[in-house]
Amino acid sequence: MNDFTLIRKNLTRRRLRAGLLIFSIFIAFLIFGMLGAVRHVFSGENIKIADDRLVTVNKINFTQxxxxxxxxxxxxxxxxxxxxxxxxxxxxxxxxxxxxxxxxxxxxxxxxxxxxxxxxxxxxxxxxxxxxxxxxxxxxxxxxxxxxxxxxxxxxxxxxxxxxxxxxxxxxxxxxxxxxxxxxxxxxxxxxxxxxxxxxxxxxxxxxxxxxxxxxxxxxxxxxxxxxxxxxxxxAETATDTAKAFNKAFAAQFGDIAMIVTLVVGAAFITILMIVGNTMVMAIRERTREIGVMKSLGFPARRILLLVLGESLLLSFAGGIPGIAVATVSVGLLGHALGDFVQGLTMTPGILATALALMTGLGFCTGILPAWKAMRLDIVTALGRS
Structure with missing residues (x-):
């Protein structure tokens, strides 16, 4: 049995718990992907507008x-x-x-x-x-x-x-x-x-x-x-600005999209971090005797650390990759449906790269503490725990 199989078996030993954790991570990355694409559109970063183009409108409101x-x-x-x-x-x-x-x-x-x-x-x-x-x-x-x-x-x-x-x-x-x-x-x-x-x-x-x-x-x-x-x-006084600034001001009517996205995604990930981190600590505590047996069989401390850390990373990617994949498909469909009014609503490489970085960070942050505890666990103490 190789290390990946061992990680997978440990992760799925309590299938309901693992499934719920994966689903919660899936939802978090689905939200991140879709809101990230919306934020990108309303920021105007996806559309190249000539730097020498200005727009003049009525100072009161551009509808005047x-x-x-x-x-x-x-x-x-x-x-x-x-x-x-x-x-x-x-x-x-x-x-x-x-x-x-x-x-x-x-x-x-x-x-x-x-x-x-x-x-x-x-x-x-x-x-x-x-x-x-x-x-x-x-x-x-x-x-x-x-x-x-x-x-x-x-x-x-x-x-x-x-x-x-x-x-x-x-x-x-x-x-x-x-x-x-x-x-x-x-x-x-x-x-x-x-x-x-x-x-x-x-x-x-x-x-x-x-x-x-x-x-x-x-x-x-x-x-x-x-x-x-x-x-x-x-x-009829006027207000003149660059076309880029005009587009951003137009988008600002719908609220501070960047702030909304940051708050929603931040709240989701802090919640997921707490849930997954607490669950991983509990899971390692349940397997204290098993870890003691593995150490007595010659598993080095570094390998124990990597096994536990790999489990949290696998959990993160198992929920994150499907979540961002579904978000990509959903954004594509939404972009097609709203093409008349929303230009360039697509999943950008930058959003995908950020999602992968967040998956890695989530897995590492939730797994490093229980992995460290497992690595430092004393064999006698572990085998003596009921």
Missing amino acids: SLPVAYVERIRAVPGVRAVSYANWFGGYYQDPKNQLFTFAVEPESWLATHPELQIDDAARKDWLGRRDGLLVGEAAALKWGWKIGDRVPLSSNIYSQKSNGSHSWDFTIIGLYTVADPNVSTNAVLFNHAYFDESVSFGRDTIGLVVLTVDNPAMNEQVGRAIDAMFANSP
Whole structure:
């Protein structure tokens, strides 16, 4: 019988207890994996955004509008290379449940400020020249079965048309866009702001946000201050920050995700550490006479220590590996289901590496004390204990 078999036999001698411990560790790592993936998404670390891209919104709240006239004034700020703007349309397809990331944008400048959007020359030409043209992300087209040339009605849960009060606009799909970064979603649809602005019943000549690029990322703070100072004390003051910071601020609406994850995972692991550690001490106490017999048969103290430590490590990995595996599958399914609204929800190598480190640490911390006691146990004392 080799040492691994001996470790396995000792671990499973009380199957109910071992099963409950493994299940509790399984749940802890399932929670860790899923919350870790969510934390990674909301941190914005998974999406590469150009360092020279800034976003200007209303200082009160990004849901408040800005006058479209601000765009030309921002364009004149020294250091600004390109400027575009957008309105959140609040769109859906056929049914309000079918929400879409839908923006009314100025096509030419939007492509200039978002060079990551890859479209062919024909689609670019059509989009710039057709007011009702709709540029669709590849994932959105695949999801809804759309193809170039289709006539698509999109409805808004915010806006209506001034001519007939309808909440629906008709568009013609002129092209699809793709991106090189797999973490960036292609579920958005974009259409001409001029087409939207001329027909909307309220909010004409206003925009939701301004997107701009600067000549050098080192100028971000300087340009941002200049823009906000220009509109200080106006009816619509502005707040300008990097696109990365804007995304993080948007995520912060849902709470401090990092703190929530840390508290939940920390509480789970402290609880598991106490339970498993106490159980391992109790298990070794139950086997005191057996350890004494093993020592009398010539098992060296170091081997005894490794056997007990191996038992706690096997327990940790037996629960942790299935837990993180199920979390990986669950995150993949969740990412597919929420792909329209959550970009890049995947199990990252960093989360997996951290999980393996935690499994090792959990096994070591819960096993080292009973292993040390077993190693130092006196043979006479052990054999004399009933």
